[in-house]
Amino acid sequence: MPLDPLKNIRVILCETQHPGNIGSAARAMKTMGLSELYLVKPHLFPDKQADWMATNAVDVLRNARVCADLDTALSGVVLAAACTARSRDIAVPAVSAREAAAQLVAAARTQPVALVFGNEVSGLSTEQVKRCQMVTMIPADASHNSLNLAAAVQVYAYECRMHATDATVPNKARELASHEALEGFYEHLEQELIATGFLSTKVPQRLMQRLRRLFSRTQLDAEEVRILRGIVRTLREPKNRN
Amino acid sequence: MPLDPLKNIRVILCETQHPGNIGSAARAMKTMGLSELYLVKPHLFPDKQADWMATNAVDVLRNARVCADLDTALSGVVLAAACTARSRDIAVPAVSAREAAAQLVAAARTQPVALVFGNEVSGLSTEQVKRCQMVTMIPADASHNSLNLAAAVQVYAYECRMHATDATVPNKARELASHEALEGFYEHLEQELIATGFLSTKVPQRLMQRLRRLFSRTQLDAEEVRILRGIVRTLREPKNRN
Known part of the structure; x- marks a missing residue:
C-alpha cells in the first residue's frame, strides 16, 4: 500500500491532437504531485513541442506509456472517471470534479485509479465513457464550458491533491506573542x-x-x-x- | 449590488511576457464566468497569439484594460490577493487558493476585488505584493510548484466559481423508484x-x-x-x- 495516493492516480489522455497539450498536462500533473501519464493513440508523441510545454516535467513525459487503446491504459485500474464537458445521453449522473477527486483519492490509497480525458475537439466517445465507472464535470459557465485540456487536467489534479494532502500552505511558523x-x-x-x-x-x-x-x-x-x-x-x- | 460576484472579480496580469499566456488566461476566466481582465505593462498586446489561445474568449481580450502600473489596475478594488508560488520574507501569512477565493467572493458580492498575478519568470515583486491585502498560494508539490500562468488563473477562477455558485453539475432530474x-x-x-x-x-x-x-x-x-x-x-x- 503506497503512502501517497497521488502516485496511484493515472492521467489517461485519449487521442490528443496537439503535442503541446500533452506537455502542458504533464506540467500540470507534476505541480500537484501526479506522475502516471498514459497516452492512448496520441497524434504526435514524443515531440519537441510537448517537451517545451512540460518545462521541468519532462520526466513525466519520458515515463509516459503509449497505449493502443483505452482498455490497455485502464489495465489494473479499479475506478476510472470520465472527464467530460458535456451532459450525455447515457444514464450515468455526472459528479463534480471535487466529488470525483474525493472518490478517486479514497480508492487510490490502496489501488490504481484513473482520470480519463478525451481529445481536444470531440472529447470522449460514448464507447470510451462506457469503460469508466464514473462521469465527472468541472462546474463551468453554461455558455463557455470548454476548458483547455491541460487546464482541465490542472483542476482535477489540484482537487486530487487537495483531498490527498492536508492542503495547507507552507507558512513559516510564527512565534505568536504570549x-x-x-x-x-x-x-x-x-x-x-x-x-x-x-x-x-x-x-x-x-x-x-x-x-x-x-x-x-x-x-x-x-x-x-x-x-x-x-x-x-x-x-x-x-x-x-x- | 450585482447579483453575480464573479463579475466583480478582476484578474490582473502584471508584465506578462508571452501573449499566448494572456489568451489562455482569458479562456480560463471565461469558462468560470469571469470577464474583467486587466493587463499591467504586457510585453506584447494585443497579439494574434493571444487571440489564438483565447479561442472563444476573444471578447474578454477585447474588453481588457491595459494599465501603466498596478495601482491603476487596482483602482476601486477593496480586496486584492497576490497570487504567488513562493514563500516570502514579508510577514504576511499566505492563505490557500480556496480560502482566498472564499474571502474574495464574499467581498465581491458588493464591491470589486482582484486576483493579482506576476510575470512568468519572476512572479510578483515585493513592491507589487505590498499593494495587496492578502497573499495566496495554490498548495503544490514542494519540488515542482511552478504552475503555468494560465493554469494558475484557471485554479483560482475555478475556486471562485465554486464559492460563488452552488457548484452543481447540470444533471437531468431522475425519477427515482418509489x-x-x-x-x-x-x-x-x-x-x-x-x-x-x-x-x-x-x-x-x-x-x-x-x-x-x-x-x-x-x-x-x-x-x-x-x-x-x-x-x-x-x-x-x-x-x-x-
Missing part, C-alpha cells in the same frame, strides 16, 4: 494614552476594548509586540531629543 | 430465486440483504426497476419459447 506580552503591551499603551490625555482616566475601557479587538485580529507575534512597544515608547520619549 | 416499486422488485426477485432453487426457502434473507445493498447504492430509478423486473420475468419465462 498572553503576558500582549497584556504588557496593552497596559503600557493604556498608561501612555492616559498620561497623554488621549484617554480619560474615568472611562478608558471602551476604546481599549476596540484596540484589543483590532490587534487580536492580526494575531501579533512576539517581535511585533516589541516593535509596537518600541513605537509607543519612542513617540512618548523621542530618541533624538536625548 | 419504495413500493423497489419492494415489489425485491419481492418478485426473491420469489423467483426461491422458485428456481437459487435461494433456500429457509434462509433467503442473508443474500437478499446483500442484493438490496447492491441496488441501494445505485439509486434505481423507476424505469430501471421496470427493466430489472422485465429481465427477471424474461429469464424465467423466455419470450421466444412462447
Whole structure:
C-alpha cells in the first residue's frame, strides 16, 4: 500500500491532437504531485513541442506509456472517471470534479485509479465513457464550458491533491506573542494614552476594548509586540531629543 | 449590488511576457464566468497569439484594460490577493487558493476585488505584493510548484466559481423508484430465486440483504426497476419459447 495516493492516480489522455497539450498536462500533473501519464493513440508523441510545454516535467513525459487503446491504459485500474464537458445521453449522473477527486483519492490509497480525458475537439466517445465507472464535470459557465485540456487536467489534479494532502500552505511558523506580552503591551499603551490625555482616566475601557479587538485580529507575534512597544515608547520619549 | 460576484472579480496580469499566456488566461476566466481582465505593462498586446489561445474568449481580450502600473489596475478594488508560488520574507501569512477565493467572493458580492498575478519568470515583486491585502498560494508539490500562468488563473477562477455558485453539475432530474416499486422488485426477485432453487426457502434473507445493498447504492430509478423486473420475468419465462 503506497503512502501517497497521488502516485496511484493515472492521467489517461485519449487521442490528443496537439503535442503541446500533452506537455502542458504533464506540467500540470507534476505541480500537484501526479506522475502516471498514459497516452492512448496520441497524434504526435514524443515531440519537441510537448517537451517545451512540460518545462521541468519532462520526466513525466519520458515515463509516459503509449497505449493502443483505452482498455490497455485502464489495465489494473479499479475506478476510472470520465472527464467530460458535456451532459450525455447515457444514464450515468455526472459528479463534480471535487466529488470525483474525493472518490478517486479514497480508492487510490490502496489501488490504481484513473482520470480519463478525451481529445481536444470531440472529447470522449460514448464507447470510451462506457469503460469508466464514473462521469465527472468541472462546474463551468453554461455558455463557455470548454476548458483547455491541460487546464482541465490542472483542476482535477489540484482537487486530487487537495483531498490527498492536508492542503495547507507552507507558512513559516510564527512565534505568536504570549498572553503576558500582549497584556504588557496593552497596559503600557493604556498608561501612555492616559498620561497623554488621549484617554480619560474615568472611562478608558471602551476604546481599549476596540484596540484589543483590532490587534487580536492580526494575531501579533512576539517581535511585533516589541516593535509596537518600541513605537509607543519612542513617540512618548523621542530618541533624538536625548 | 450585482447579483453575480464573479463579475466583480478582476484578474490582473502584471508584465506578462508571452501573449499566448494572456489568451489562455482569458479562456480560463471565461469558462468560470469571469470577464474583467486587466493587463499591467504586457510585453506584447494585443497579439494574434493571444487571440489564438483565447479561442472563444476573444471578447474578454477585447474588453481588457491595459494599465501603466498596478495601482491603476487596482483602482476601486477593496480586496486584492497576490497570487504567488513562493514563500516570502514579508510577514504576511499566505492563505490557500480556496480560502482566498472564499474571502474574495464574499467581498465581491458588493464591491470589486482582484486576483493579482506576476510575470512568468519572476512572479510578483515585493513592491507589487505590498499593494495587496492578502497573499495566496495554490498548495503544490514542494519540488515542482511552478504552475503555468494560465493554469494558475484557471485554479483560482475555478475556486471562485465554486464559492460563488452552488457548484452543481447540470444533471437531468431522475425519477427515482418509489419504495413500493423497489419492494415489489425485491419481492418478485426473491420469489423467483426461491422458485428456481437459487435461494433456500429457509434462509433467503442473508443474500437478499446483500442484493438490496447492491441496488441501494445505485439509486434505481423507476424505469430501471421496470427493466430489472422485465429481465427477471424474461429469464424465467423466455419470450421466444412462447
